[in-house]
Amino acid sequence: MVRYISGRVLGLVLVLLVTSFVVFSAVHLAPGDPVTFLMRGRPITPQTRAAVTEQYHLDDPFFTQYFKWLGDVLTGDFGRSVQFRQDVGHLIGDKLPTTLWLIGYSMVLICVFGIGLGIISALKPGIVDRTVLIGTGVSTATPAFASGLVLIAVFSRMLGWFPSYGSGSEDGFGGRIQHLTLPAIALALTFTGLLARVTRAAMLDELGREHVEVARSRGVAGGEVVRKHVLRNALGPIVTVIGTMVAGLLVSTSIVETVFSTDGVGSLLIRSVTNKDFPVVQALTLLIVAVFVIVNLIVDLLQPLIDPRLSLTQSTKRRGAS
Amino acid sequence: MTAATATAAAPTRRGATARLRGIAAQGPLFTGAVVVLVLLTLMAIFAPLIAPYDPNAIDLGNSLAGSSADHLLGTDQSGRDVLSRLIFGARTGLLGPLLVVVISTVIGIALGIVAAWRGGWVDSFLSRTMDAMFAFPAMLLAILCVAMFDAGLTAPVIAMTVAYSPYVGRYVRSVAVQEKARPYIESYRVQGWSGWVICTKHLLPNIVPSVLAQSTINFGYALMELAGLSFLGFGVQPPTADWGTMVNEGQSAIMKDAFMPGLAPCFAIIVAVVAFGIVGEGISDRVAKREK
Amino acid sequence: MALLEIDNLSIALAKGAARPILDEISLTVEAGEVVGLVGESGSGKSVACRTVLGLTPEHAKTGGEVRVGDNDVLSMDRAALKQLRAKQVAMVFQDPRASVNPMRRVGDFLTEGMRAAGVSKEKAYARAEELLTEVGIRDPKGALKRFPHQFSGGMLQRVVIAAALTGDPSLLLADEPTTALDVTTQAEVIGILRRLQAEHGTGMLFVTHDLELAAAICHRVYVMYAGRIVETRTAEQLFAAPRHPYTAGLLASTPSLEEDAEPPRPIPGRPVSLAENPPGCAFAARCAFAEDRCRVETPVLKADDGGAVACLRADEGILA
Numbered sequence: 001m002v003r004y005i006s007g008r009v010l011g012l013v014l015v016l017l018v019t020s021f022v023v024f025s026a027v028h029l030a031p032g033d034p035v036t037f038l039m040r041g042r043p044i045t046p047q048t049r050a051a052v053t054e055q056y057h058l059d060d061p062f063f064t065q066y067f068k069w070l071g072d073v074l075t076g077d078f079g080r081s082v083q084f085r086q087d088v089g090h091l092i093g094d095k096l097p098t099t100l101w102l103i104g105y106s107m108v109l110i111c112v113f114g115i116g117l118g119i120i121s122a123l124k125p126g127i128v129d130r131t132v133l134i135g136t137g138v139s140t141a142t143p144a145f146a147s148g149l150v151l152i153a154v155f156s157r158m159l160g161w162f163p164s165y166g167s168g169s170e171d172g173f174g175g176r177i178q179h180l181t182l183p184a185i186a187l188a189l190t191f192t193g194l195l196a197r198v199t200r201a202a203m204l205d206e207l208g209r210e211h212v213e214v215a216r217s218r219g220v221a222g223g224e225v226v227r228k229h230v231l232r233n234a235l236g237p238i239v240t241v242i243g244t245m246v247a248g249l250l251v252s253t254s255i256v257e258t259v260f261s262t263d264g265v266g267s268l269l270i271r272s273v274t275n276k277d278f279p280v281v282q283a284l285t286l287l288i289v290a291v292f293v294i295v296n297l298i299v300d301l302l303q304p305l306i307d308p309r310l311s312l313t314q315s316t317k318r319r320g321a322s
Numbered sequence: 323m324t325a326a327t328a329t330a331a332a333p334t335r336r337g338a339t340a341r342l343r344g345i346a347a348q349g350p351l352f353t354g355a356v357v358v359l360v361l362l363t364l365m366a367i368f369a370p371l372i373a374p375y376d377p378n379a380i381d382l383g384n385s386l387a388g389s390s391a392d393h394l395l396g397t398d399q400s401g402r403d404v405l406s407r408l409i410f411g412a413r414t415g416l417l418g419p420l421l422v423v424v425i426s427t428v429i430g431i432a433l434g435i436v437a438a439w440r441g442g443w444v445d446s447f448l449s450r451t452m453d454a455m456f457a458f459p460a461m462l463l464a465i466l467c468v469a470m471f472d473a474g475l476t477a478p479v480i481a482m483t484v485a486y487s488p489y490v491g492r493y494v495r496s497v498a499v500q501e502k503a504r505p506y507i508e509s510y511r512v513q514g515w516s517g518w519v520i521c522t523k524h525l526l527p528n529i530v531p532s533v534l535a536q537s538t539i540n541f542g543y544a545l546m547e548l549a550g551l552s553f554l555g556f557g558v559q560p561p562t563a564d565w566g567t568m569v570n571e572g573q574s575a576i577m578k579d580a581f582m583p584g585l586a587p588c589f590a591i592i593v594a595v596v597a598f599g600i601v602g603e604g605i606s607d608r609v610a611k612r613e614k
Numbered sequence: 615m616a617l618l619e620i621d622n623l624s625i626a627l628a629k630g631a632a633r634p635i636l637d638e639i640s641l642t643v644e645a646g647e648v649v650g651l652v653g654e655s656g657s658g659k660s661v662a663c664r665t666v667l668g669l670t671p672e673h674a675k676t677g678g679e680v681r682v683g684d685n686d687v688l689s690m691d692r693a694a695l696k697q698l699r700a701k702q703v704a705m706v707f708q709d710p711r712a713s714v715n716p717m718r719r720v721g722d723f724l725t726e727g728m729r730a731a732g733v734s735k736e737k738a739y740a741r742a743e744e745l746l747t748e749v750g751i752r753d754p755k756g757a758l759k760r761f762p763h764q765f766s767g768g769m770l771q772r773v774v775i776a777a778a779l780t781g782d783p784s785l786l787l788a789d790e791p792t793t794a795l796d797v798t799t800q801a802e803v804i805g806i807l808r809r810l811q812a813e814h815g816t817g818m819l820f821v822t823h824d825l826e827l828a829a830a831i832c833h834r835v836y837v838m839y840a841g842r843i844v845e846t847r848t849a850e851q852l853f854a855a856p857r858h859p860y861t862a863g864l865l866a867s868t869p870s871l872e873e874d875a876e877p878p879r880p881i882p883g884r885p886v887s888l889a890e891n892p893p894g895c896a897f898a899a900r901c902a903f904a905e906d907r908c909r910v911e912t913p914v915l916k917a918d919d920g921g922a923v924a925c926l927r928a929d930e931g932i933l934a
Contacts, residue, residue, distance in 0.1 A: 015454045023466070030470040037470075141595035143546045145553045145569055146588035152573075153581045164577070210712040217667045218727035218777070219700030228726070233717050251461040255550055259573070270554055273469045281469045285462060293457050307717055308761040 008300060012293050019289045020073065023282050024066050027056065034058055040276040042082065055079045055279075078283035083275045088283045092265060098167040099257070099264035101176050103249055106184040106191075110245070114192040115238065118199020119231065122207065132196065139193035144252045148186035148259035155182060165261035183260045187252055191245050198241045202234035209233075235306045243299030247292040348604050355600035362594055366412040375403035377410040377563040386580040398568075398583040399575055407563035408586055414564040415594070418475055418557070419544035422482045427537045429483070430490020431529075435521055437491070438498035449495065452488035460485035461547050468556040475558055478551045482544060493536055497529045532609045539602030542595040549591050565591050617785050617817040618643040618666060622678035625661060625670060633891035635661050635671070637841040638678065640915075643785065648811060648818045650828030650849070652864070653838035654885045662838075663789050663821045667703055668695045682785065700731035704778035705787040706807070709794040710770035714762045721758030724777045731781060738780075745776035749806050768799030775807055779814065786811060786818045793823075804831060825864045829853040837861050840886040840896035847921025855933075857923040859901045862933050895926065903932045 030037045035044065035052050042048075053059060056079075057068040072079070078088035121132035139147075156164035168179030206212065207230055215225045254266030261267070265284060272280035304311035365372060374394075381401030389396045395404035437448040464481035471477045501507065502525065510520050551557040552566025560567050565587040572584025620641045626634035636658045643649045653659045661671065665680055668687050680687040682702055690698065704727075707713035714723050724742035729735070739758065746754035749772040762770055771791065778786060788807060792800040808831055811818050822828050828835050829849040836846045837860065845858040856862040863881040883900035886892065895913050898904040908926055915924040 015457050018454060019457065026466065026470050137599060138592065138596060141542060141546070141599055142592050143550050143553075143588075143595075145550060146591060149569060149573060149576060149584050149588055153576050153585060157576060157579055157581075210707060210709070211715040213669065214705075214707055214713040215715070215726065217664075217669060217699055217705050218730065219696045219698070219781075220726055220730045221696065224726075224730070228718070228722075229715050233715065247457070247459040247462075251459050251465075254465075255554065258554060269465065273465055274555060276469070278469060281466065285466055288459075288462055289457050292459070296457075309716055309763045 005301065008297055012297050015293050016286075016290060020070055020286060021066060023285050024069055026282070027278065028062070038278055039082065051080075073283075073286070079279040081272070081277055081280050083272065083277040083280075088279050091268070091280065092283060092287070095263060095265045095268050098169055098262060099253055099266055101167075102180050102183055102187065102257070102262065102264060102266075103253060105177075105180050106188040106249070109184055109188040110191045110195055111242070113188070114195025115199050117192070117196040118238075119203060119226070121196065121200045122203035122230075123226065129200075132200075136193035136196045139189045140197070142189055144186050144190060144255045145259050147189045148183070148256055151182045151186055152259070167262045167264065169263075180262070183256045183262055186259065187249065187256045190252070191249065194245065195238070195241060199234065199238055202237040203230055206230045206233045236303060239299055239302060239306060243296045246295045247288070250288045250291060348608065351600055352604040355597040355604070358593060358597040359601060362412055362416065362597075365409055366416050369410045369413055373403075373406035373409045375406040377402060377407040378561055379403070386575055386578065386583070388580070389582060395586050396580070396582040398571060404568075404583050404586055407568055408565070408590055410563040411565040411568055411587060411590070414475065414552075414558045414562060415545065415549065415566075415591070418479055418548040419541050421479050422486060422544040422548070423537050423541045425483045426486035426540075427490050427533065429487040431494050431526070431533060433487065433491035434494025434496075435498050435525065435529075437495045438502055439517060439521055439525070445495075448491070452491050455485070455488040458485060461550065464547070464551055465554075465556065468551070473556045473559060475548075478548060478557050482547060486540060486544065489540070490533065490536065494529060494533055497532055498525060501525055501528055531612075532606065535602050535606035535609055537602075538598055538605060542598030542602070545598070546591065546595050616642040617645045617647075617682070618819065619681040620662070620666070620678070621681065623662065623665065623680055624675075624677040625658075625665065626675045627671060627888070628673040628675065631888040633841060633886070633888060635674070635841055635888065636665075639838070639841070639843050640678075641836050641843065641846070643817045643819050645784065645817050646812075646815045647834070648808070648820060648832045650832035650835035651819060651821045651838060652823065652825050652828045652835055654823055656840075656885050656887065657838040658841040659821045659838050660789050663705070663787050663819060666785070666787055666819070667699055667705060696730070700727055701781050702783055703785045703787065704781060704783040705789065706771075706774055706778050706791045708790040710767055710774045711762070711794070713774060714770060716762050718761075719758065720760055720762060720765070720773055723762075724758065724773065724780060727777065728780050741780060742776070745779055746773070748779075748810060749773070749776045751776075766799075767795050768803060771795060771799075771803050772806060775803070775810065779810060779816075782814070784817060786816045787821070788818060789821045790823065791820075792827075824868070825861070826853075826868050837864070842896065842924065843915060843922075844897065844925070845921065845923045846915075851920055857918065857921075857928050857933060858897075858925050859903050859933065860897050863900075895924075903927055 027034045027037060034056060035049055035058065038052050038056070039048060057065045060068065076089050078092075080086065081088050081091050084091055117132050117136065121129045152164045155161045162182045163179055164182070166179050168175035168177075171178070212225060212229050215229050216222075220228075250266075253264065254269045256262070257264045257267035258270050265287075268280065269284045272278075272284070379402060381397070384393075384397055384401040385399050387393055387397045387401070393403050393405065395408065398404055398407070433448055433452070437445045460482045463485045464478040467477040467481040507520060507524065510524060548557055549564075549566035549569070552564050553570045555567075555570060558564035558567055560571065568587040569584055569591075572582075572587065575581075575583045576585075618641075620639060622638045622640055623636055624634050624638050625636040639658075639662060641649065641651070641662075651659045651662065664670070665676075666682065666687060668690060670676055670688075676688050678688075682698060685694070685698075687695070687698065714720075721739065721742060724745070725733075725735070725738035728738040728741060733741070742758060743754045746757055751757050751769060751772055757765075757773070762773075765773065771794075775791075786807075791807060792803050795803060804827070807818075810816075820828060820832055825835070825837070829852060832849050834846065834848050835852050836843050837852075837858065838844065839860050845852070845856065845861045847857075852861060853865070856865060860881075863879075866876070866879045867881055869878040881900055886896050886899075892899060892909070894907070894909040894911055895901070895904070898908040901908065905927065911926060913924045913926045915922045916928075918928070
């Protein structure tokens with residue numbers, strides 16, 4: 001078990017190293033010399049040239065540059081944002097809460113409705129199941145900007161229930177909820193459909209198993225059979241899929257935040273690309289990949305808790321299979 | 323030997339009528355989705371003939387007109403005909419994902435078959451690399467590429483192709499590993515056929531249908547993501563008519579309570595993606611049934 | 615009054631089948647009695663067994679009655695079924711690996727039936743420990759905390775048997791309880807099942823494809839073919855002098871260890887599938903004694919000396 005975990009952590013570090021290398025060398029891969037690339041469209045004075053050269057250690061050999069830059073990154077120094085003339089780390093720190101609120105809110109929606117619809121659809125074959133399947137089929141095919149726009153058109157413009165922009169960070173909890181409800185739904189829609197489908201498939205798989213019938217044959221009530229046998233055993237694929245959704249969620253956030261002009265990390269990424277502010281793009285790319293691999297490591301480590309059979313390592317063999 | 327080749331190739335050599343009947347047998351949903359895709363393709367190809375107006379003809383005096391007999395879907399803020407832009411938008415809307423899916427499928431098949439056929443360190447190296455690339459979402463890679471190079475269709479298409487290839491590759495690898503374990507492959511090897519011939523003549527035809535199903539579903543995802551990039555202003559550049567850019571431009575119209583310019587391209591995207599999903603799943607059902 | 619009385623039970627699938635799964639079968643199990651139900655796969659024996667718990671195939675049409683005590687299982691509501699399953703009838707399934715949820719502890723499995731019947735947690739665990747000792751599991755306290763994959767198949771089947779006895783059922787259904795186990799553990803599990811059945815005075819319906827095993831442990835045996843009961847009598851009688859050609863065929867098809875025994879002779883042909891419904895006697899196509907009328911006239915179960923048989927030619931001494 002310890003060997004397994006250390007192996008996985010090593011793999012994670014490797015992926016992050018490769019990612020950081022790709023993200024760093026992008027400065028050199030891009031057309032033009034690094035300083036001009038980093039300062040695209042802005043006047044380059046001797047002072048700015050010196051500052052950029054120092055930040056990226058551009059006078060050193062390539063690999064030295066990388067390791068020095070990596071050292072800076074590991075201490076939280078991502079350089080200075082060109083557009084905001086501000087420390088990238090602080091900039092991200094300021095915008096992060098809004099994005100975390102948005103992702104957290106939408107994660108709650110995804111789990112509640114995704115798993116809920118999946119369960120209903122698995123337990124009620126026929127018209128209910130078919131309706132859910134059609135609904136999830138459409139929702140997974142709806143890109144976040146499209147659902148965002150529809151939501152703005154209906155709930156903001158036509159009905160006027162929710163504001164169409166802003167993060168509501170000044171108005172406390174209620175303000176956040178009011179401002180983030182439409183973005184959270186837009187963000188959640190695609191993933192809810194996906195989770196519902198995975199939940200349904202996993203539930204149906206378990207429903208057909210004999211131990212479920214055995215539990216029924218022993219007089220265990222229907223709801224309890226579903227909770228303690230069917231849903232319990234279907235948790236594995238459900239948790240796995242939630243883990244893999246994180247990457248998509250982080251990227252979709254940038255679209256949703258752009259649609260709703262929410263002042264978070266996602267819209268910062270888009271604005272930085274548009275304004276050619278590469279240090280911010282570098283930092284956010286690294287951040288997203290890091291979050292994704294860490295979440296997936298956690299999901300993998302959770303699996304043995306969900307399925308006790310997986311906690312056996314190769315060294316401890318099954319006791320006599322017969 | 324000849325008999326074996328004939329049976330292996332048989333499913334792909336079928337008459338057009340049998341094919342049509344096969345499509346109809348899949349159910350009305352599948353048939354409907356196929357019809358939608360065919361219509362979309364025809365629309366993209368014959369856009370200049372079908373579109374009632376020049377998609378770029380600006381008429382500022384007729385800005386944000388509602389739907390009328392002249393303009394079925396109304397006009398946008400510059401007074402351009404939304405329907406005509408929608409029809410022309412199918413061109414970039416379908417071309418981008420087509421490039422991504424075709425190239426990534428070819429690369430993925432090559433990677434997957436090499437990994438499965440060679441095994442050993444080649445397999446573990448390729449598999450690990452593909453697994454590591456899953457940490458990089460396609461959209462993120464595309465955004466990074468746009469930040470490095472310039473906005474436009476090229477950088478996103480290349481980035482998405484790179485990001486999609488490992489998905490195809492891993493899928494092909496898993497199918498090819500199963501296929502390779504089957505006795506018929508072993509018997510060809512015993513007969514002394516070269517690995518290249520077995521792979522291209524026997525392994526490949528047997529895995530192509532299921533890969534095709536996967537690629538059809540991927541087409542929908544690629545369409546969605548490329549439209550997203552165009553929406554963000556990173557993909558197709560205005561004033562070219564494209565569904566993604568139309569949504570972007572339509573957003574400000576929505577604030578003025580004119581919904582059609584923004585929602586019509588949204589609807590087109592959803593319909594196309596749903597259709598690709600249904601067709602892809604339909605094909606994969608058929609492949610699964612044939613396996614039985 | 616019999617413990618279990620199945621009376622003209624018929625079960626037919628709503629569509630896609632040419633013949634009913636069960637065609638008017640009747641059988642009884644008295645208190646404390648072990649009754650065998652024997653047949654090849656697809657004969658309907660497992661379906662009959664499950665019906666006693668009210669577990670009928672989905673969308674199936676049922677006819678006849680299945681009485682446990684005074685009540686007809688087929689007309690029970692949900693609450694009554696729950697009572698029946700928790701307190702009166704329990705079942706031991708074929709494959710312990712499949713019938714125990716691999717993700718929950720053995721203790722959860724043993725106690726869930728009792729908890730469903732309203733027993734307190736402490737009492738349920740105490741009782742589970744007691745029963746694990748009875749089925750011969752060492753360290754029962756520790757066993758309760760372990761997961762199913764930490765047990766061997768034979769040990770896990772003992773756990774399943776213990777679980778079946780938690781509600782002190784008056785009737786135990788055993789659906790091929792040893793088929794999934796290897797030969798050496800089969801005898802142990804059968805021994806435990808038989809001992810506990812005798813100690814607790816439980817009636818048992820033992821479903822198996824192995825006629826010899828049934829004859830060895832049962833008081834009476836019913837033989838099924840294609841959804842019908844074709845012969846029934848006491849185990850000794852059936853073993854010594856079968857009167858239906860199918861019963862005789864089953865006996866001849868099991869290898870014997872005795873030195874002068876004939877080599878096993880399999881029954882030719884294959885069982886009747888649900889998609890076919892031959893007229894006359896369903897076994898006629900595979901029967902060495904079949905005449906023309908066997909393919910036209912359907913034999914009915916007729917009582918004879920100490921049992922009953924459904925064969926048109928039973929009285930002709932064909933098997934003598």
